[in-house]
Amino acid sequence: MSDQAAVSDNNAGMITRVEELGYELKVGQVMTTDVVTFSPETTILEALDVIKQHRISGAPVTVDGKLVGIISMEDLIRALRDGRIDRSVSNYMSKDLITVKAMEKVVDALKIFAKTKVGRLPVVDENDKLVGLLTKGDITNGLLNALQRDYQAEEIIRYRASHLFEDIESDRTSLILRYRIIKDDFVHGGAASNNIKRALLRLGANRQIARKCGIAVYEAEMNLIIHTNNGGFLRVEIEPHKITIEAYDDGPGIEDVEKALTPGYSTATDSIREKGFGAGMGLVNIRSCVDEMNIKSSKESGTNLYMTMYLDKTES
Amino acid sequence: MKFLDVIALCEGTLLTPDVDHVPEIKGGFAGDLMSDVLASIQSEAVLITGLCNPQVVRTALIADVRLIIFARGKNPGDEIIDLAIEENLPVASSHLGLYEISGRLAQAGLPSCEMEMNLFRKD
Numbered sequence: 001m002s003d004q005a006a007v008s009d010n011n012a013g014m015i016t017r018v019e020e021l022g023y024e025l026k027v028g029q030v031m032t033t034d035v036v037t038f039s040p041e042t043t044i045l046e047a048l049d050v051i052k053q054h055r056i057s058g059a060p061v062t063v064d065g066k067l068v069g070i071i072s073m074e075d076l077i078r079a080l081r082d083g084r085i086d087r088s089v090s091n092y093m094s095k096d097l098i099t100v101k102a103m104e105k106v107v108d109a110l111k112i113f114a115k116t117k118v119g120r121l122p123v124v125d126e127n128d129k130l131v132g133l134l135t136k137g138d139i140t141n142g143l144l145n146a147l148q149r150d151y152q153a154e155e156i157i158r159y160r161a162s163h164l165f166e167d168i169e170s171d172r173t174s175l176i177l178r179y180r181i182i183k184d185d186f187v188h189g190g191a192a193s194n195n196i197k198r199a200l201l202r203l204g205a206n207r208q209i210a211r212k213c214g215i216a217v218y219e220a221e222m223n224l225i226i227h228t229n230n231g232g233f234l235r236v237e238i239e240p241h242k243i244t245i246e247a248y249d250d251g252p253g254i255e256d257v258e259k260a261l262t263p264g265y266s267t268a269t270d271s272i273r274e275k276g277f278g279a280g281m282g283l284v285n286i287r288s289c290v291d292e293m294n295i296k297s298s299k300e301s302g303t304n305l306y307m308t309m310y311l312d313k314t315e316s
Numbered sequence: 317m318k319f320l321d322v323i324a325l326c327e328g329t330l331l332t333p334d335v336d337h338v339p340e341i342k343g344g345f346a347g348d349l350m351s352d353v354l355a356s357i358q359s360e361a362v363l364i365t366g367l368c369n370p371q372v373v374r375t376a377l378i379a380d381v382r383l384i385i386f387a388r389g390k391n392p393g394d395e396i397i398d399l400a401i402e403e404n405l406p407v408a409s410s411h412l413g414l415y416e417i418s419g420r421l422a423q424a425g426l427p428s429c430e431m432e433m434n435l436f437r438k439d
Binding site: 186194207215219280281282 | 348350351354355359367369370371372374375377378379380395403
C-alpha cells in the first residue's frame with residue numbers, strides 16, 4: 001500500500017516536471033524534420049506505396065516546399081472505396097489545415113491535439129513553407145529526451161561533488177566553507193547550517209553524519225546570532241576522514257564555561273525565548289553530536305568553539 | 317502513518333499543496349524550543365509546534381523532519397511558507413493545541429520520535 005503511494009508521489013513529481021518542460025520546449029525542438037511529402041500530382045497508388053514503405057499514416061502535400069494540403073490514411077481509404085487509385089492526392093487531401101510554428105511551445109501543440117483530434121500537425125514558417133511534422137509521438141519522445149538530459153545533468157553534478165576528494169591529489173586535500181553570521185539576524189538563522197548540511201550530502205556524506213553536523217553547526221550559528229556583540233564566523237573544513245568546525249566571535253565571551261555546559265542553563269532573555277531559543281541546550285546538543293568539542297573563551301578575545309567529527313568510524 | 321491521515325487527524329490544513337510529500341510519517345514530536353527539537357527528535361517525524369517563525373523550518377530541515385504542523389491556529393506568514401516551498405518541506409496549520417494533536421496522533425498509533433536523552437553525562 002505504501003509502495004503504491006510512493007509511486008504515485010513520484011508520478012506527481014514527474015508530471016510537474018513534464019508540465020514545466022511542455023512550456024520550456026519548443027515545437028522545433030521535438031518535431032520530425034526529415035518529412036516524407038507528396039506533390040499534388042502524386043497518384044493515390046504511388047502515395048499508398050510510399051506510405052507502406054515508410055510505415056507512416058499520412059503526409060503533407062507541398063508545392064515548392066510550400067504546404068498546400070495533408071493526406072491521411074482516412075483520405076486514402078476514401079479514394080480506395082471510390083475505386084480511384086489512379087487519381088491524384090490533390091483530389092482527396094484536406095486543404096483545411098491546422099498548422100503550428102517551430103517557435104511555439106509544445107504545450108500549445110498539445111492543446112491543439114486535444115481539441116482537434118488531428119493525428120499530425122504540419123510545422124510551417126512565416127511563408128507557409130513546411131519545416132517539419134509533429135505527432136504526439138514526437139512530443140513524447142522529446143519530453144523523455146529532455147527528462148533524460150535533466151537527470152544526467154543532476155547525476156553529473158552529484159558525481160563530480162562526491163568524487164572531489166578522489167579526483168584531486170595532494171598531500172592533504174580539504175574543502176573550507178566560511179560563513180559570516182550577523183548579530184540578531186534571526187531571519188537567516190540556520191541558513192548557513194542548512195547550506196553546510198547540503199554540501200556534505202552532495203559530497204557523499206551519509207545522512208546521519210550530515211544531520212549531526214547540521215545540528216551542531218545550527219546551535220553554534222544561533223549562539224553567534226544571540227549571544228555575541230558583533231556576530232561572528234563559521235568555518236567548516238571538510239576532509240575525507242573528518243570535519244572540523246570552528247565558530248568564533250569577538251565577544252563578550254562566556255563568563256562560566258562549566259555552567260554553560262549544564263543542560264538547561266541559559267543567559268538568554270525572554271525575547272529570545274519567545275523566538276524558541278535560549279533553552280540552555282545549545283552547547284549540550286553540540287557536545288552530543290560531535291566527537292570532540294573545545295571552548296576557549298575570554299572577555300578580551302571572545303569565544304572560539306572547536307568541533308570535530310570523524311567520518312570513518314560511523315561510515316555505513 | 318499515512319501523511320494525509322496525520323493532517324486529517326489533527327484537522328489541519330496543508331499550506332503547501334504543491335510541495336511533494338513523503339507517503340509515510342514515522343513518528344511525532346511536539347515542542348516549542350528548537351534546541352529541544354534538535355536535541356532529541358529522530359528523522360522522518362512530524363514536528364508539532366506552537367512556535368511560528370522561519371527557524372522552525374530551518375530546524376526541521378536540519379533534523380530531517382517530514383512535516384511541520386503549526387498548532388493552536390497559528391498561521392505562518394508568507395516568509396515562512398515561501399521558505400518551506402523553496403526547501404520542499406510540507407507545512408500545515410491546525411486549530412487544535414499541542415496536547416490535543418499529540419494525543420490524537422498517539423492514540424491513532426503514531427509512535428513518538430523523541431529520543432531518550434542522557435544529558436547529564438560528563439566526559
